[in-house]
Amino acid sequence: MALRRSRSGTKRLAALVAAAALILVGCDSGGTSSSGDGRQRLTVAALPLTDSAALYLARDRGLFAKEGLDVRIQPVQQSIQALPALLKGQVSVIASANYVTYLQAYEKGTLDLRILAEGVRIAPHMMDVLVPKDSALKKPADLAGKKVAVAVLNNIQSLTLNAILDAQDAGRPVYRQILFPQMGPALEKGQVDAAHAVEPFDTAIQGELGARVLLDAGSGPALGLPASGYITTADFVKKNPKAAAGFRRAVEAASKLAAKDPGAVRTELPKYAKVTADQAASIHLPSYPATADPAALRRLIRLMREQGLLKKDIDPAPLLAK
Missing domain, CATH: 3.40.190.10 (Periplasmic binding protein-like II)
Structure with a gap:
């Protein structure tokens, strides 16, 4: 099932992906502001992975604009690299955010976590x-x-x-x-x-x-385990309820599109993940759930508890932004 392509061509691919995955350092602008057209501007940190497809689809299909949002995307190599910027309000949301990391941060009191929308669930060969x-x-x-x-x-x-x-x-x-x-x-x-x-x-x-x-x-x-989501802080949701709700609706609409039409994801991937259209056609996609499910998250939390990654049970339901 391996794709065969030239060594030099794929090394250039890796270099491009690495170059695109920037670290958020020294960001001076806030995570939220107003655009010239009256839309609320949000800065979202994201990895160049299939997890982020709904984010880019929502932006490029005008779903964020429909909600009065101007979403700017900042690539990162690891979602955890964006956590300091999230805590400082320099980014509003972290996409492709690995649930394990952020549930641990919540337990430790480092982050007053809120989940705006679910990202992906694990599918075969993703x-x-x-x-x-x-x-x-x-x-x-x-x-x-x-x-x-x-x-x-x-x-x-x-x-x-x-x-x-x-x-x-x-x-x-x-x-x-x-x-x-x-x-x-x-x-x-x-x-x-x-x-x-x-x-x-x-x-x-x-x-x-x-x-x-x-x-x-x-x-x-x-299989089917929640892997990542769209993470923010309780403070952001409290201060920006309309933007938080609009962001969630836009991502959920894009996730429904991704689930219904995988071709839309494959078309989107070369725009941000630095893969060719041919490569995108062969990639194994994750599952894009329409809404976050507390029961699925509890399954993840139980597994974390079993392996000692959490010291106590966490009820995910209050963490889901409404």
Whole structure:
């Protein structure tokens, strides 16, 4: 199932994606302001992943404008990099925000979390554990004690992979933090034994290295699990109720479009993720839920509790912005 493309072409792809994934540093402007046409301007931090498709669809299809919003998108390499800017009010929302990170921040009292809208839920092959084509690793159980690259430690990737391996009575790997654009080179140089890659990097690494899928990381206990959402603060919702509600409606409308017409997502991806139209046609997409579901989030929270990523239960229902 690996896509074959020239090594130089895909390395240029990785370089473009890395260049597009900027860190929010020294941002002086506020996360909200008024546009010249009277619309409320919001700055949204987002990763260049399939998770963010509804955000870009809402912008490009005029759904935000319909709600009186002017949404400006700031790419980042990790959603956690935008947390300081969110706390300072320099960005209004973080898209593609990994729930695990932000639920932990909420528990610690670092962030008075509110979820404006759900991002994606895990679907088959939207993320895979990849190994070099000549790797001695042949089955998931072979990962025990091996070095596996993840974008952020103790997060949704390790959480779900641990759950899958535990269900198979297999040993767990040792995780190494490596940003998505660097996973391919790290795998090629032997710095890690496997890479837990998310689309569109998953398909790109397969194409560049001829890497093979050792494990569908969107299977078993991971399937259907909420992975990311559109995160803000309680203070933002309190001070900007109309903008918060309009943002939620626009994203939910875009998510319905994404779920109904995957082709719309595939058309949108090359505009922000630096993949070609041909590459976008072969990418495995996540599930785009129309609305956030407390029951689905409770499933995620239970898994976090089981693996020691949360010390106590959290009721997600009050965290969903109305």
